[in-house]
């Protein structure tokens with residue numbers, strides 16, 4: 001297979017060869033096998049166009065809008081495509097919120113004194129409580145307990161009772177618009193019910209109404225699930241602050257016991273780092289012949305962790321994003337893979353058997369065929385559970401070392417990670433002014449939030465994302481990267497200070513002055529809400545201009561799953577120009593396409609841009625940014 005169809009990263013090319021030699025099923029070959037007529041990217045045209053439905057026993061149905069061919073129930077292709085998009089978004093919202101629930105349970109256990117963790121960011125706790133209008137007197141634990149009950153009450157608010165969290169956090173101009181459009185949400189659970197029930201056969205078949213419901217759900221999700229989650233994780237584990245981190249598959253050393261927390265929830269990962277940093281745990285690993293015990297940050301759980309905690313010889317580094325999962329597992333260096341609620345592949349048991357590692361689900365959401373051993377995360381038990389996982393990994397070491405030839409000599413580099421709103425402000429001398437001045441002067445033309453996954457559609461892992469980011473920085477556009485796309489940037493070297501040489505002269509001068517890379521590593525896809533909050537602060541600092549007038553854009557060059565689709569819909573609700581690739585399954589729904597690409601501008605100010613060519617895509621983003629600059633008179 002051509003290298004560009006596999007991955008941007010050399011380390012993954014090397015391990016693909018091993019996977020092939022070992023005769024293992026793998027994502028690249030499975031992707032190719034799904035293709036039609038010798039084209040790996042070609043699938044059923046109705047499915048690709050979004051005009052098929054199998055929701056009821058009269059289907060599966062296919063629609064053709066041009067010929068007014070409808071489903072048996074009478075729904076149009078536009079309705080089918082948007083209804084399926086809304087259902088995807090319900091899955092995304094639900095999974096984001098599951099993570100939020102676990103974070104709130106963790107914070108609650110801290111308030112009761114039953115947790116290995118503590119509140120580490122008192123100022124952030126007080127600030128967040130203050131923004132929500134929660135009484136901020138008393139001890140940290142008392143404030144946090146109030147915060148927990150406040151957000152729980154809001155999550156459980158009915159869909160027809162406006163969310164107090166959205167009321168407290170969203171910018172006034174957006175709230176007015178959302179009220180006018182009747183998309184100001186209630187509690188997230190009620191919103192999920194409203195959205196899901198609307199998708200039943202013969203309930204809501206109107207694509208415009210379904211699109212508005214998707215926006216409504218996305219607003220509830222961004223403020224209640226994402227912002228609450230990330231700010232509370234900051235309160236517990238620390239606000240992300242810039243620091244160096246080793247990245248790429250060279251972080252895996254076969255002579256160590258290597259434990260990989262994987263998914264999106266960092267709780268047990270952090271608990272394991274805390275324990276593994278104790279000498280007695282290092283001694284236990286040495287007693288079985290290892291050089292020590294390491295926790296290796298992996299995929300989005302890893303991203304949550306590396307943004308907040310510094311590396312050392314125990315918390316050693318970060319591998320990459322989810323498409324390289326089989327490559328990581330085939331390295332022959334893994335002793336335990338702890339799978340929480342996201343991003344663990346159904347084929348992992350086959351890899352566990354072949355490459356001799358323990359595969360342990362640590363969330364009640366996750367299950368694998370043939371794997372019965374599991375440790376479902378309980379905040380009160382976190383330390384005991386972490387100890388059990390570490391012991392399993394140590395017990396596994398001898399067998400893995402004795403039976404699997406490790407793959408070594410893989411590349412490793414350093415990225416700067418840990419940019420958050422607070423740390424960006426600190427880097428700028430506690431004021432947004434230097435950034436705003438640079439934008440006003442045109443040294444930086446604008447800012448793009450690259451919130452992306454990684455996908456094999458049209459290209460290999462991260463190939464398109466890296467191309468888009470390089471084209472953006474070349475045009476003096478500062479990039480904030482989030483999600484699996486952030487892992488792509490880190491491993492590709494774009495979050496390293498040397499990447500300034502790939503930037504245009506204006507952005508390069510800012511990078512040199514501040515000592516930062518041209519792509520700022522801003523977090524996971526769950527940080528999309530945090531990014532919305534930052535944009536609201538920028539809009540406020542510019543004199544309360546509408547967010548939609550800012551010289552900014554959202555970009556998802558390799559969107560993949562259902563969490564990403566709801567992020568894109570939130571970007572539209574926020575009024576952002578939103579670049580999306582690959583082409584989403586809506587192309588045979590022409591009225592829906594027109595709504596998303598053109599008409600949405602007149603509704604929320606946001607619109608979608610779909611383009612498979614990286615240069616053309618970035619030219620589109622740049623002309624949007626330049627138009628906004630002109631409107632602001634800068």
Ligand code: SF4
Nearest residue numbers: 053056059061071073
């Ligand atoms: S809901 Fe309508 S379009 Fe879908 S399968 Fe049933 S009849 Fe066909």
Ligand code: SF4
Nearest residue numbers: 453483484525563564
């Ligand atoms: S939604 Fe995308 S960025 Fe987020 S975890 Fe899934 S694949 Fe990664």
